[in-house]
Amino acid sequence: MAGFFMLELASRIGLHVTVDIYEARDFSKVGPSGCNMCAGVVSESLVQILAAEGINLPPTVVQRGIDSYVLHTSDLDPIAIRTPLDELRIATVYRGGGPRRPSAIEEWSSFDRYLLNLAQERGASIHPQRVVRLDWDNQHPRVTCRDLPSTTYDLLIGAVGVNSGTLHLFEEMGFSFKAPQVSKGFLSELHLGADLVQQYMGNSMHIFLLDIPGLKFAAMIPKVEYVTVCLLGEDINKDMVNRFMNAPEVRSCLPQQFDWCLNNSHCALVGPACHCAPKLNTGPSIQPYHDRVVLVGDCAVSRLYKDGIGAAYVTAKSAVVTAIFFGIASKDFAAQYRPVFERINYDNRFGRFIFLVTVFYQKWRFLRHGMARMVHSEQLQQPQQRLMSRALWDTFTGSTTYIDIFLRAIHPRFLFRLIWATLLAVLQPKRKS
Ligand SMILES: Cc1cc2nc3c(=O)[nH]c(=O)nc-3n(C[C@H](O)[C@H](O)[C@H](O)COP(=O)(O)OP(=O)(O)OC[C@H]3O[C@@H](n4cnc5c(N)ncnc54)[C@H](O)[C@@H]3O)c2cc1C
Structure with a gap:
């Protein structure tokens, strides 16, 4: 995205720049070597924003358009x-070639490959190389790959995520950069085949609010032939994953023949699933810029448990706008880029609070029942009247900022309806049918 915006904005003002992109992964490969380990949900607001930027996700990249979600509680x-506004859709994508398929399906392409192609079409040179050293050459950043001669640049944009071990190269450049805080998530691709994915999941993302300590977000996301299982939280471990996958609420979303065990990871219905435990950004980096260097995306700051692709877009665009219109000195990034970085960071504080509240909903039955009653009573109302549905949608999809959700949730109208629904739920309890 940074390469694309750099060339796009420079051409608009008649500035000549050359852009080299170093990318260690081959996104056309299926399986782990071509995968950027992400659930691949692009919120509806981001789909719209990217389209306005000229990044129109083609049908071959969008695995499925999601128009609803189903919330499962204990x-x-x-x-x-x-979806609150019927014309909007969440897109699900693969960041790489996707899991190894029993039958090769050639027509799909990956989101990251598509972005690289866009940058290349604008004139970027793509080097399929791993960067192994970063240092300075006469106060200009210098990049070294194993198989290429070192190259010195006017500006180095680091977009290396948190999963590659490259962050220490930036730390060793000696400008006080400290890598962000991370935690471990879990992803699995379950192969059900197109018919069963349609039958069991349809076009809905399934979200689970289960009482599993440390689990902050759990979802099953339908793709074409696969269902992506995504667990986020505080260092997800094997026991948590097995507990989640064997929970009755999760089993009810999968065919009966489906069998799960992380140790020998087999599904009776189909062949093996693939799993990974990628790191996710849970706190900001320190000093993500210097003269002629700026870090963007996960390696700088991201949105808590949500919309990391959106945060990568926002930070990449801001860094590039700063570089093109203001300058590439540390003071320019401090003046222009830092506020954007801080805004995401500040918003995450509200995100932390919202996820703390969801823990109470996971634990206390009467709160869950009150929330469910409020959602049910809203379904016949106009979209703008569906306060709880909207708040849940935005929390789980990352469509808007956490501050916005927080402010709507402390509005007296919202609180009154929630308290009323919770009181009714306590006085007239409903059981699972
Ligand atoms: C389990 C999980 C599920 C997630 N689900 C979602 C989701 O559904 N939606 C969403 O928006 N976000 C999601 N995220 C967050 C999202 O994946 C990240 O926020 C996003 O990928 C950040 O993009 P990035 O470009 O900063 O980093 P990355 O996507 O990690 O990309 C970094 C790139 O740099 C390359 N690289 C690294 N080091 C080198 C090197 N030395 N030389 C050359 N190349 C190098 C890597 O190969 C990689 O392609 C999820 C995260 C996790 C952990």
């Missing part, structure tokens, strides 16, 4: 919530 029937 002792209630699943609650289905449609």
